[in-house]
Amino acid sequence: MAGPTLRDVAKRANVSIRTVSNVVNGYAPVSAELRARVQVALDELDYRPNLIARNLKQGRTGMIALVVPELDVPYFAELAREVITAARAHGYVVMVDQTDGDGERERELLGRDSRATMFDGLLLSPLTVSAEELRARGNRIPIVLLGEHIFNGSFHHVAIDNVAAARDATAHLLGLGRRRVAAIGDQPYATGETAQLRTAGYRQALARAGLEADERLIVSTRHFHRRLGAEAMESLLALPEPPDAVFCYNDLLALGAMRTLTRAGRRIPDDVAVVGIDDIEEGQYSTPSLTTVAPDKGEIARRAVDTLLESINGSAAAPAEIVVPHRLIVRESTAGE
């Protein structure tokens, strides 16, 4: 199980451990003859450097952690892909973990026995942990937050402008002439910051169009999953005056809502237009395809990784809100065929 060490190679090549290390790393000048002899020994023993030992000595691991609520939520899976790609471009690898939106799990990250010390930095998409808490437990490693809006400037934070994104989505529906625009996904409690920002954007769009919000058209959901979108849509259809358009706070909710509409025999977008947020690939292939607000995921990942690595290297600027662009992508769910 235990592979050969520098010592084994050194013994075989009859040189010092240090020289073998130099050959492996190409550090100091080594004569051609010795280099060759060492190389033979390296090959014969199939030496692989013990990265743990190297890391201990160098004080860094070349690994960062990405912690998301749920890896099988397409948005996070797609984001994870981008993060892994961005990190690899800098020679880093990514440990992905999920918290299941469980506060305990998130807090574990900060606790004494956290494995956080194994990583050079942490990308965290928090669901229940607040910035306060994060700051209170002075963590050892640099952190960059994803997606959640943090007002105090304690941490680097990368996200889209949630208010503007929601406003754009709602304005698009209003621009189609819809007047009873519902919203699915509000979370009017402490940990629902992102949802609340989207609700604010929704209200702004209505206000700018001179419309008053109908509170019955704003449906809260505890999660952003397909099933809750489907259920929320059912409750909206049961209203005396059902909506003629729905703005869903993410694509999964929208896909669930569309499922309900189709089953109920409503035509999309003729009877009810639907728009989401996230631009997950699934929305391109759904029936109908889904109009959505697309965050630039590649940019989110790159900015987050770049910022984190700068923090790791100590060359980071002060914590900042980094706003990544988004754009509306119109598909069949609002535009017809």
Next chain:
Amino acid sequence: MAGPTLRDVAKRANVSIRTVSNVVNGYAPVSAELRARVQVALDELDYRPNLIARNLKQGRTGMIALVVPELDVPYFAELAREVITAARAHGYVVMVDQTDGDGERERELLGRDSRATMFDGLLLSPLTVSAEELRARGNRIPIVLLGEHIFNGSFHHVAIDNVAAARDATAHLLGLGRRRVAAIGDQPYATGETAQLRTAGYRQALARAGLEADERLIVSTRHFHRRLGAEAMESLLALPEPPDAVFCYNDLLALGAMRTLTRAGRRIPDDVAVVGIDDIEEGQYSTPSLTTVAPDKGEIARRAVDTLLESINGSAAAPAEIVVPHRLIVRESTAGE
């Protein structure tokens, strides 16, 4: 940046380093008085153990790596979730990496500078690397393969019975009275082992029904993505005698195919019935919902993790093919509303 070490705590509490270590780990008996004193110092300094050092000493990291082709393919994302959960139950964390189906990337894992030495074990879902190659480069750490069928018994391997799964799916379509059953997803080249097994199952089902396979109804695809499923379906619809049912080698292909069918005005399942494999959540909410063969992903993950950990602990049996159950889930795409 660098946190306090055992030495710092020891100095502050005026005890030996070893005693602090004992307190932290609860190893040897420590008098209540000393323990309290040490605890105070630990808290005051907010000591966190350096896991790298601990790992070096103990020769294990408590981390396993999961390497999949693409993390944003729902099947792999859902599998990753299960693997992370299963590993956590044993106190392990999971580093997730993706290869993009790139042979180079997969081979990097085996190379000299691979980070594989950082992990206690490796779960690999290979696309292009063969078992031969894996064995040739004698890897240092235990490996368990996922999904790919390996005939020589060099490695532990966890998968469903691909032939049976394909047979079941095809038989289901035939049982509906369909006679022109197409297949989307064959990969008649070296690295397409899994696809070929599914083709074999498809042929078996036809043969058992006394039907001859129409080679024009078997469409190859380089990947298992939605877009290729959509394109394959287009080519099938262009045939003089289009199929009345399609067996797709995974759900993404099926969702793409359904997209094409809907756009072309064909009714599902009336005109064309569709079945996939994988049971990704998306298929429950598509329109129509997707009939599929569901592998027991939780079981795959648990068996794979258990087997890997047994190998790590040296208590593993000889490499074995571990077959995990699957079952057909009938939804609207074959059963109507």
Next chain:
DNA sequence: TGAGATCTCTGCAACGATGCAGACATCATG
């Protein structure tokens, strides 16, 4: 009271690698 058992606590060595300072040989230069 004293020998041995028991309980706490400590120091040293080691995991496998790299940083550093210096040993030794070779070479160029005045």
Next chain:
DNA sequence: CATGATGTCTGCATCGTTGCAGAGATCTCA
């Protein structure tokens, strides 16, 4: 030829932790 510069190579210390053996102190019981 002496001197210093240069080029190779080596040994020691160290990263922060844990395994091991043993030192003292305390206790037990004949």
